[in-house]
Amino acid sequence: xxxxxxxxxxxxxxxxxxxxxxxxxxxxxxxxxxxxxxxxxxxxxxxxxxxxxxxxxxxxxxxxxxxxxxxxxxxxxxxxxxxxxxxxxxxxxxxxxxxxxxxxxxxxxxxxxxxxxxxxxxxxxxxxxxxxxxxxxxxxxxxxxxxxxxxxxxxxxxxxxxxxxxxxxxxxxxxxxxxxxxxxxxxxxxxxxxxxxxxxxxxxxxxxxxxxxxxxxxxxxxxxxxxxxxxxxxxxxxxxxxxxxxxxxxxxxxxxxxxxxxxxxxxxxxxxxxxxxxxxxxxxxxxxxxxxxxxxx
Amino acid sequence: xxxxxxxxxxxxxxxxxxxxxxxxxxxxxxxxxxxxxxxxxxxxxxxxxxxxxxxxxxxxxxxxxxxxxxxxxxxxxxxxxxxxxxxxxxxxxxxxxxxxxxxxxxxxxxxxxxxxxxxxxxxxxxxxxxxxxxxxxxxxxxxxxxxxxxxxxxxxxxxxxxxxxxxxxxxxxxxxxxxxxxxxxxxxxxxxxxxxxxxxxxxxxxxxxxxxxxxxxxxxxxxxxxxxxxxxxxxxxxxxxxxxxxxxxxxxxxxxxxxxxxxxxxxxxxxxxxxxxxxxxxxxxxxxxxxxxxxxxxxxxxxxxxxxxxxxxxxxxxxxxxxxxxxxxxxxxxxxxxxx
Numbered sequence: 001x002x003x004x005x006x007x008x009x010x011x012x013x014x015x016x017x018x019x020x021x022x023x024x025x026x027x028x029x030x031x032x033x034x035x036x037x038x039x040x041x042x043x044x045x046x047x048x049x050x051x052x053x054x055x056x057x058x059x060x061x062x063x064x065x066x067x068x069x070x071x072x073x074x075x076x077x078x079x080x081x082x083x084x085x086x087x088x089x090x091x092x093x094x095x096x097x098x099x100x101x102x103x104x105x106x107x108x109x110x111x112x113x114x115x116x117x118x119x120x121x122x123x124x125x126x127x128x129x130x131x132x133x134x135x136x137x138x139x140x141x142x143x144x145x146x147x148x149x150x151x152x153x154x155x156x157x158x159x160x161x162x163x164x165x166x167x168x169x170x171x172x173x174x175x176x177x178x179x180x181x182x183x184x185x186x187x188x189x190x191x192x193x194x195x196x197x198x199x200x201x202x203x204x205x206x207x208x209x210x211x212x213x214x215x216x217x218x219x220x221x222x223x224x225x226x227x228x229x230x231x232x233x234x235x236x237x238x239x240x241x242x243x244x245x246x247x248x249x250x251x252x253x254x255x256x257x258x259x260x261x262x263x264x265x266x267x268x269x270x271x272x273x274x275x276x277x278x279x280x281x282x283x284x285x286x287x288x289x290x291x292x293x294x295x296x297x
Numbered sequence: 298x299x300x301x302x303x304x305x306x307x308x309x310x311x312x313x314x315x316x317x318x319x320x321x322x323x324x325x326x327x328x329x330x331x332x333x334x335x336x337x338x339x340x341x342x343x344x345x346x347x348x349x350x351x352x353x354x355x356x357x358x359x360x361x362x363x364x365x366x367x368x369x370x371x372x373x374x375x376x377x378x379x380x381x382x383x384x385x386x387x388x389x390x391x392x393x394x395x396x397x398x399x400x401x402x403x404x405x406x407x408x409x410x411x412x413x414x415x416x417x418x419x420x421x422x423x424x425x426x427x428x429x430x431x432x433x434x435x436x437x438x439x440x441x442x443x444x445x446x447x448x449x450x451x452x453x454x455x456x457x458x459x460x461x462x463x464x465x466x467x468x469x470x471x472x473x474x475x476x477x478x479x480x481x482x483x484x485x486x487x488x489x490x491x492x493x494x495x496x497x498x499x500x501x502x503x504x505x506x507x508x509x510x511x512x513x514x515x516x517x518x519x520x521x522x523x524x525x526x527x528x529x530x531x532x533x534x535x536x537x538x539x540x541x542x543x544x545x546x547x548x549x550x551x552x553x554x555x556x557x558x559x560x561x562x563x564x565x566x567x568x569x570x571x572x573x574x575x576x577x578x579x580x581x582x583x584x585x586x587x588x589x590x591x592x593x594x595x596x597x598x599x600x601x602x603x604x605x606x607x608x609x610x611x612x613x614x615x616x617x618x619x620x621x622x623x624x625x626x627x628x629x630x631x632x633x634x635x636x637x
Contacts, residue, residue, distance in 0.1 A: 031418075037418040037421065037422060039425075085593065085597070088597050089596065089597075094416055094418065095418040095421070097359070097363055097365055097556070098596045098600055100365045100418070100421055101365065101548075101552060101592055101596050102592065102593055102596045102597070104367065104548075104589075104592065105588070105589040105590065105591070105592030105593040105596065106589065106593060107589070108545065108585045108586070108588050108589030108592070109585070109586055109589035109590055109593070110589075111585050111589075112582075112583060112584075112585035112586035112589065113586070115582060115585070116582060116583070116586075223425075223429065223541075224429065226422075226425065227422065227425055227426040227429065230422040230426070231426075234419065263437075266430075266433060266434070266437075268426065268429045268430045268433055269430040269433065269434065271426060272423070272426040272427060272429075272430045275411075275423060275426065276411045276423075279411045279412060279414070279415060279419060280411050
């Protein structure tokens with residue numbers, strides 16, 4: 001492998017990591033506040049992809065703009081799901097059996113909605129940008145991937161601001177750290193949970209729309225990404241928002257470079273192998289390396 | 298105290314019925330050839346019994362131990378392929394079924410050892426990944442025919458009843474195992490792990506070991522079910538035995554019947570097995586929706602499934618006849634609903 005090829009792969013991995021971080025974030029924030037693993041994440045990503053697709057096909061809205069428009073729409077959808085379904089399942093300090101089964105059921109329903117509405121043929125979004133590239137020295141970057149990366153990073157920056165600068169963000173972080181203590185100091189857990197679920201779904205929808213510009217999709221679209229999201233948040237330490245970025249980068253690097261050795265069909269197996277390695281070697285996630293101090297037991 | 302003496306006949310009769318009913322059912326199923334049923338009905342019964350086995354097996358891990366797995370198709374499929382390869386190689390079917398169970402058990406350890414060591418959702422999600430990874434691998438594996446499937450050639454004349462009885466025996470074995478687990482100290486340990494891992498560990502049992510054992514037991518039974526099915530089907534392919542839908546079905550049955558109970562998964566399996574094909578035929582494009590909404594409705598309204606519903610109705614009926622305190626109290630205790 002020449003240095004140029006190496007550099008190309010590195011850039012590709014970095015661009016991929018941006019989207020991966022966006023898609024995993026929704027899962028982390030929901031897990032952090034509610035200790036629920038959102039298995040329907042994959043379903044909402046799929047809906048996000050079709051959302052961008054329909055906007056583009058019917059109204060000619062650019063899919064990148066479509067992905068931004070997905071945020072409010074999916075936020076509302078998420079809040080509605082919370083009040084209709086998620087609110088009623090018992091939660092604990094780790095995912096409960098009912099919550100897993102409920103969201104799994106929701107995922108099946110969403111998948112079937114996808115099949116009923118759009119059929120099982122693969123769709124893709126082709127814009128004039130799809131095949132254009134930018135060349136910087138030896139590195140050629142797909143314009144679309146660069147734009148998608150920029151949108152993903154921007155959304156994460158906005159999110160970081162929300163989490164650190166607003167009362168809602170502070171409640172989210174407090175509940176993530178210690179739910180009981182959060183309640184004691186007067187955080188409205190119900191309201192925060194509803195908003196958080198909306199936020200998580202909003203990110204799932206947006207990530208789905210962004211991914212739809214890069215890959216073809218069908219109603220089963222989200223499944224491989226569900227495992228990837230999970231690997232990323234495990235690598236990141238389950239509840240750490242900065243860990244998600246690191247986890248996304250690690251997975252993207254591993255996936256991009258193993259393509260050289262392992263056939264693309266086995267990519268899912270790679271995510272799983274990475275998960276096993278992470279569990280065996282680094283059960284606290286990458287974040288545990290940086291935050292060695294405090295929080296005993 | 299005096300009141301408990303006055304109703305002592307009630308629970309006693311109920312217990313007698315609880316023991317007699319399954320026995321009667323087993324005798325009925327064993328006597329099936331005497332009724333002169335057509336091969337199609339027998340086939341339906343065979344498939345139902347295989348489903349019952351997997352349902353009971355899943356319940357040992359998911360219901361009794363409280364560890365949700367979305368990947369039992371892995372064990373089912375591995376069992377099916379192991380038995381298929383061995384039977385085609387000339388191994389006696391019984392040995393092939395045992396080997397199918399053994400391979401599934403080994404696979405269960407591969408998934409369980411890294412994920413069960415930690416608390417939290419690791420196991421549940423990993424099972425989704427594993428089933429996906431295994432299916433993709435089997436699609437590309439050359440010596441099993443890859444995605445185009447594998448044909449099982451057996452050098453004995455086909456006799457449907459042999460298959461039927463092997464499924465019946467396996468289902469009976471699974472139910473017996475499930476009863477033994479629930480009544481044993483081991484089963485109590487599993488329930489302790491489900492209710493509170495920390496408390497269970499404080500009492501001196503090792504949750505990791507218990508979860509791993511429950512997983513292995515469930516996997517072994519599921520693998521054998523896969524083997525029995527493969528021998529009957531004569532042809533298997535990754536899109537069938539390793540399909541995500543298989544995992545969904547295996548998890549759905551105990552939820553329908555009643556998680557954590559002995560007879561709930563049996564009832565769920567019987568219902569699902571007999572209704573499923575008609576359902577798919579009637580609504581070919583809606584079965585995921587059906588399964589999904591069924592899961593949602595059950596979890597939201599009756600987490601103990603049919604067994605819970607029946608119990609609630611019985612309590613309601615008893616309550617309307619007389620204020621039957623002992624029955625209501627027994628049902629309302631946060632117990633595990635082991636007695637169905």
